[in-house]
Amino acid sequence: LRLGARRAHTLHFAADPDLFFPTGATQDVDVFFYAYGSEKREAAIQRMVAQPSRDLSARFVVGGARLAVDLGRADFVGPVPTSRLRHWAGRSRLNLNIVRRPHAVFSGSSCMRLFELAAMACCIVSNPIAGIEEWLEPGREVVVAPEAEPAAGRYRDLLADPGRRREIGEAARRRVLEEHTYRHRARTLISHLGKPVHR
Template identity: 30%
Template sequence: MKIAFYGSSLVSAYWNGAATYYRGLLRALAAKGYDITFYEPDVYDRQKNRDIDPPEWCKVVVYDGTIDALKAVTAEAAAADVVVKASGVGFEDDFLLEDLLRHASADALKIFWDVDAPATLAEVRAAPDHPLRAALQQLDMVLTYGGGDPVVDAYRFIGARDCIPIYNALDPDTHHPVPADRRFGADLGFLGNRLPDREARVEHFFLEPAGRLPDQTFLLGGSGWQDKPMSGNVKYTGHVSTRDHNAFNVTPKAVLNISRASMAENGFSPATRVFEAAGAGGCLITDYWEGIELFLKPDEEVLVARDGQDVADILADLSDERADMIGQRALQRVLSEHTYAHRAQTVDTLFRHHAAKLEAAE
């Protein structure tokens, strides 16, 4: 089957948190025999900040940020068996979806793949005439990379025929144990860009515990934090390239996951970093969100904090030996249940079920 996938970027993770998800899932689908073309716009300096070359398992088409260029690539959807429009492409998203539905063949499986369902649903709720509402009538399904029943129910309520979560996962070829790197030495590390929907939670779960534990060292990575007030025991390292994520996750005694507020409220939304840290064998402390036990077992494979005081208490009592044990258990769990090969099997079943229905109807 041919897949035409229209997303933000496959070759650049620069201000593009979905890159890891796209890479892991599409690579696993390619291994199942799918012929995939990924279309991405040249916007937000992503092409100037590529962190991988176009892969052999997927053709990458980069188009200029113009309407004419967009029209040229949407026309190519006509030759695909599966047409995917992801959320947050970053250039004329509404027009892109409309034009893809116009060009896609009648028999093609047409999918809206939402990589930030809480944000999308909030936008749609605020606009009764939002273009996605009408488009849902022409789409076969909505796939999301997070969200349990609240997201599924919300999508069905606004008109989706079906909504199925395809959760983040681990790509063991890219995220795996590596030797420690002294650049990232700390008691607790946190990696994440400064975003409005996350900043208050970073203050609460990371910066406040740092202030309570002056004898421990804290490492902050990600873009945008350079002017943020923080205690002297916090080392800010700036943007961390994806090639260094494994070392960042495995070197500190523990690493912290902080969900964006909207993700935490919806639950069932494990961030990419959850699986990256587990895949490296790092000891993960995460803020609480409903459904975490479906992915990692609290107190044995992950440590869960409901507030900043919990983070401080966990860290104060965490021995190196226990941190290592939790990291190793998390690694074994994600390898056995939560790789992109597992997710691709679910997606493959969905695609083939649709193809079988078409054959039966002929």
């Protein structure tokens, strides 16, 4: 608005449910994280991947590239194309969403991965994100791992409770289908475009 725009609206990321949906795969991975680039989230990756992979006798798998950070005992599988993301996410009991710090602290700064994992009915554990409750309800549709406590304890509890993981994943998928598909975003955009501009 300072640059002269008469109106400003936010259009968040979403997911395409025709591309991202539950796979029904056998879950043989405990914790999965996928990302391109570790910059500005090194501390969160250390806290949510490297350290708990050493603390737990669980199978951690990491996919992606440009991850110049300690991954602990996690198995690194390299770049994962979008066509293979469902394969790994579906095989994993827990899927991590680790957002870069500038996005995590700026309220309402959404990330694509959160919606994609939710659309696949994954049980998501996320680092704290300002405004995450706008999209998914913490504790019911997503699990938020506070920075002040070790992530391993939260993982251990969830890995021991498949029913709770399933409930969280199914609730997250319902929320995406109800509010966070690209059809919803398109309707929002069209609605904004149809509003009169007051000079």
